[in-house]
């Protein structure tokens with residue numbers, strides 16, 4: 616297949632949406648083991664907005680994030696990062712797009728143990744052969760409160776500090792969008808609140824776009840908007856969520872899943 620010339624770092628026109636899916640379906644397995652993880656999900660993530668994806672266990676949250684971030688193939692429908700339709704990209708172009716335009720934060724911090732905090736933060740840029748913009752790096756490092764810890768290796772940092780390194784690593788290349796999969800799942804509530812505060816600050820102060828999968832209503836309360844999945848479908852959304860309102864909505868969804 617021939618693909619159009621592609622430069623992940625070229626200035627890209629903007630639609631006001633950092634990412635969007637349209638009629639996205641994802642089927643795992645076949646025959647008896649066939650699972651429809653996503654069923655025609657259309658959702659858009661506005662630039663400069665913090666969105667949480669929530670829903671009962673197994674409803675397709677991680678699958679949606681993985682498909683939207685180009686980490687997993689789709690069965691049908693489409694995914695766009697900015698104006699780039701992922702299905703038009705070859706494997707190498709997709710890898711470059713993920714490297715240059717998407718930041719990732721996972722539950723397990725995924726830092727390299729032999730590298731210092733600073734080296735971990737700048738690793739995606741080093742791999743891409745890019746030099747960090749020193750002013751931006753300083754701003755990101757100071758925002759996540761790591762200025763005094765840059766020479767430490769992950770083993771010398773607390774879990775919360777390690778996740779702050781992961782947040783800085785995601786921010787340093789100024790990606791179009793950051794995807795977080797349960798980024799506070801391995802943290803106690805205080806360290807989790809810090810990391811969520813930094814994510815929110817990155818949206819408020821730096822204009823970053825963040826999409827986070829979580830099952831924690833308190834974490835979702837940091838977002839500008841929550842989208843709810845149930846059984847692979849987008850069933851609801853909420854603006855300016857509070858933990859209490861999210862919890863009520865989740866209870867309603869859980870009882871719907873149990874009685875269906």
Ligand SMILES: Nc1ncnc2c1ncn2[C@@H]1O[C@H](COP(=O)(O)OP(=O)(O)OP(=O)(O)O)[C@@H](O)[C@H]1O
Pocket residue numbers: 643644650651652670671672673674675676677678679830
């Ligand atoms: N690789 C796979 N092979 C087969 N089925 C899968 C695979 N990955 C996910 N699934 C199924 O797809 C559905 C959605 O899974 P997914 O992990 O996206 O849900 P989730 O909402 O993130 O769940 P949780 O909150 O428990 O992490 C589930 O029924 C799951 O069992």
